[in-house]
Amino acid sequence: MRLPRECYPMEAAIAAHLPSLGPAQRVGLTLWIYGTILAESACQVAVVAALLPLAGEHALRQRLREWLRDGRDKAVPGWAQVEVDATALGDRVVVLAVTVRSRGSAVPVAWAVLPANQAGAWIEPILGLLGRLAPAVPPGWTVLVLTDRGLWSRRLWDGIRALGWHPMMRVQRATTFAPSGYRRRRAETLIPGRGQAWVGAGTAVKDRPVRRQGTLIVAWEADAEEPWLVLTDLPPEAVGVCWYGLRAWTELGFRALKGVGWQWQATRRGDPARVARHWLALAVATLWALATGTRAEDAARRGVALANLRTPPPPPPPPGRRRTLSVFRRGVGWLRWQLLRVRRLWRRLWLAPEPWPAPPPDLAVTVVPTTDGPLHSGYLPL
Secondary structure (H helix, E strand, O other): OOOOHHHHHHHHHHHHHOOOOOHHHHHHHHHHHHHHHHHOOOOHHHHHHHHOOOOOHHHHHHHHHHHHHOOOOOOOOOEEEEEEEEEEEOOOEEEEEEEEEEOOEEEEEEEEEEEOOOOOOOHHHHHHHHHHHHHHOOOOOEEEEEEOHHHOOHHHHHHHHHOOOEEEEEEOOOOEEEEOOOOOEEHHHHOOOOOEEEEEEEEEOOOHHHOEEEEEEEEEOOOOOOOEEEEEOOOHHHOOOOHHHHHHHHHHHHHHHOOOOOOHHHOOOOOHHHHHHHHHHHHHHHHHHHHHHHHHHHHHHHOOOHHHOOOOOOOOOOOOOOOOOOHHHHHHHHHHHHHHOOOOOOOOOOOOOOOOOOOOOOOEEEEOOOOOOOOEEEOOOO
């Protein structure tokens, strides 16, 4: 089966970044991505319907099924921030995913698919994913690994640090903390109430087997229902009080895989091995949409035509207002326009990060430095 000429850049990029795939595998993955973007759904029925002009229904179904059965290998494509989280498909499977953020969304870069509602540890598969990703990180990068409070584990904390990375793990509200030189107390009492944040080093957790030295961030924004507590091994002077808030982008990335993007929640697939392979098509389609949307947004910010912006511009300033159109949806729109009008996809794409978030002006931040200097209170510039 020959691919449409507008898909050649896609197949060439897959060959460059996933060299372990053979020619037939590259064609199968390209068909999945091409059909997913056209249909705005990764469900097999929708993908087949979108690709019907290329071949008969039986041939398309066979080619798509072969991709899901064929092989088991998956390759994974300053500072970097990744997150470990889980998303479920009903009572069939749960996906443990490591994601990388970009402009209000997130791209899965490694994942493990497990049967749902079955006893079993998650920490071992997660550590395996992080270990496989480690060789892909450029030397000298500082990597932050964010996890939700449901994944707090001393083994995960130690495993992240063993890679030379830095955990930022949300802990339970009832956690106790002993700031350096002070007695232990409930961590949330380190701030008086809403609109306050505290950052300082000390010892978290009372029980010796799980006790850890680190920096605690306690923040309670004025409009939040409760404070959130995050433990990291970075020194207080080096961590941003609002960095953990970027975790919301992972939830938006899962939404891109589901309701607002590829409709993964509608699939009837339940075999973990096939779901894992299907996720490669979802991940590459998401990456393509975000990269295309990034180029389109950068061109709009600079006021130039899309075709004339062929290299990444300087880093963008902090967003002055909320986006009215997500980068993901902007990218999907441009990709469908190109494919439906039989245009070649852009070869020059990029993922350009935005500045790290600064605290809102109504959040008073107290930072206790690791040195013996005086306490710093007030608004903390990043």
